[in-house]
Amino acid sequence: MASSQGDAYPVQYSVDYPEGSRNRLTALFRIILVIPILIVIALVSGYSSSGNLEIDETIGPLFAGGIIFLPVLLMILFRKKYPRWWFDWNLELQRFSARVGSFLFLLRDEYPSTDEEQAVHLDIAYPNVEEDLNRFLPIIKWLLAIPHYIALAILGVIALVVTLIALLAILITGKYPKGMFDYVVGVGRWGYRVLAYVAILSTDKYPPFRLGA
Numbered sequence: 270m271a272s273s274q275g276d277a278y279p280v281q282y283s284v285d286y287p288e289g290s291r292n293r294l295t296a297l298f299r300i301i302l303v304i305p306i307l308i309v310i311a312l313v314s315g316y317s318s319s320g321n322l323e324i325d326e327t328i329g330p331l332f333a334g335g336i337i338f339l340p341v342l343l344m345i346l347f348r349k350k351y352p353r354w355w356f357d358w359n360l361e362l363q364r365f366s367a368r369v370g371s372f373l374f375l376l377r378d379e380y381p382s383t384d385e386e387q388a389v390h391l392d393i394a395y396p397n398v399e400e401d402l403n404r405f406l407p408i409i410k411w412l413l414a415i416p417h418y419i420a421l422a423i424l425g426v427i428a429l430v431v432t433l434i435a436l437l438a439i440l441i442t443g444k445y446p447k448g449m450f451d452y453v454v455g456v457g458r459w460g461y462r463v464l465a466y467v468a469i470l471s472t473d474k475y476p477p478f479r480l481g482a
Contacts, residue, residue, distance in 0.1 A: 279394035280465045282458040290443035417463045455480025
């Protein structure tokens, strides 16, 4: 996403609205069909300690590192650098996550690819650290984003209810109501912007309180 976009927020997320009739059978059993790809994304998203050293030593090496956060924070703080390959890892991991989420929440019927964009689009601008990022701000971003956590918790519960209603609509009519679709995509867009601000650390621009682009 080029800087020529001016005031556009440096995180953009969208999902192509599916035309034609939806696959009722895969929608009905989506929670089962998504399990294999959820296992894959869990393996690449990192492992949290179980509290048992023996279990951690056995299972931990099976998992990749997830979002590169603390090393990025330290590099920005002390070197004013964000290694491009660290950024690319974070971006591609979130793109993969977005495809899985789109499938799980019935936005698309295509099984999520591990590497192809498909119909789910997530773009995060690579920052010019010297010009765009304050070296000390990453330390307190988690605190500044508390209002967003509260808003997203409420919006997320509503999105789950909307998804259940959309499932019924798909089973009956073969369509995902466009307004409901746009709402769920909007919640995802809001969430990815907060994630980029707090965890990926790619922007210091405070996330907007809105569902739209």
